[in-house]
Amino acid sequence: MSVSASAIKIEKEAVEVKISFEDLLIDKNEIGISLGYSAGKTPSYFMNMVDDVVKKLSSLCQPKAGYKIFDIDKSIIKPYGIYIENAFYKMEKIITSQIKKSDKVAVFVCTIGPAMEMWSKELFKQGDSILGYIVDTVASAAVESTADYLHNQIENSVQEEEMKITNRYSPGYCNWSVSDQHLLFSLLPKNFCGISLTGSALMMPVKSVSGIIGIGKNVKRMKYICGKCTVPNCAYRPYYLAINKRRLAKNNN
């Protein structure tokens, strides 16, 4: 089933959302932050490479996104995990504290397809590791933007039913084991949005995001949640911290 984003309702079937490259917001300064630099401080040589890669992104990026909504039994939500369709997902309180306030949960996936990762691999093979690294970084930003778009569309649509949503949570983050991808994907149609799993729970194409979003009248989507997570030395925390700081500054201006 495929519907336009504006027509999203709380569907019981898996829904593939129409999304195109034009829907994605690619912020080059945020890509610079991903490379390690402060906003606006990326050396021009590397920023020019980012510009060139972003220009090619439109022809290489094939975003797809979809979700399926499930009822959840709040009475059996534990501090250390939740049940969806009778299967238990062990995760941190940072997630369960939000999901326990939800009435439903959207299981989602999205991807930008395989072309960017193939380009990056080819560049590394040819010895151009700098461009390969930048292509990979831009691709990561594109898939995060795809997830943002889906997240926003779900939020807009549930508002029509006076519902709100939580942040999105993915296996591999907040002490939610990546191995639960197999359980999560079993809730969706096979090869949904063109994404499959390897035996070790790696999504193919690699530039894909999966996870859950809580839906309910008493839930809240927060600006920044890494501060509440107890995972030590998470590789992603400095990045999200810098991005959040930048977005807050932008909103305040």
Added chain:
Amino acid sequence: MNEALITQIGICIEKGKVNKASPYPGDMIGQEGSDELTRQALSEGIGPDLILQACNSGMQRIGERFSRNEVFVPELLMAAKSMNAVMAHLKPYFQTGTVKAKGKFVIGTVAGDLHDIGKNLVSMVVEGNGWEVIDLGVDVKTAKFVDSVKANPGCIVGLSALLTTTMANMAKTVQEIKNQFPDTVVIVGGAPLSTKAAEQMKADGYASDPQGAVAFLNKVSRN
């Protein structure tokens, strides 16, 4: 001996200046890079060992700046690229044994894991620091690592993983290498890893970034 030339090669490495045509870095546009200067140095009879020494100093300086968060992975990669331009000229000297690599570093992403960006970055930077890198690729089974250790006595092994699910495979690989070659040094890295996780799987070291891996390797090779 043309000391200014040797010094300049080291500066080219540190600043990532590959050759005259390269527009990087902005403050060296139009200047000769490590490629041309190494050719000139060799033609003037400067020993390859002295050139290599200058390069290692340049790599060390950029590494220290990386550790201080003054530069980031792109600059490290540019420095490594500049170093590779030097190595292309020095290759014949390595083949004849006139100069030697710091050691052999066998690296791969463990079984079940297809992520290669982190592993590739580490390979590039370690190679740029004067090590011979044997890259086994991704989804590398334990037996392949063991065979490579057998074929390269004295090598140091680097294991990479991005998925928490493949950390178990990493632990098995560390264990098997240690069972068969107890003296082989193993370093691990990747997003789900930590010093604690490395200790638990009995690896000898953990690096959170390419420069960390270089620092570890240099420390081990000095001991």
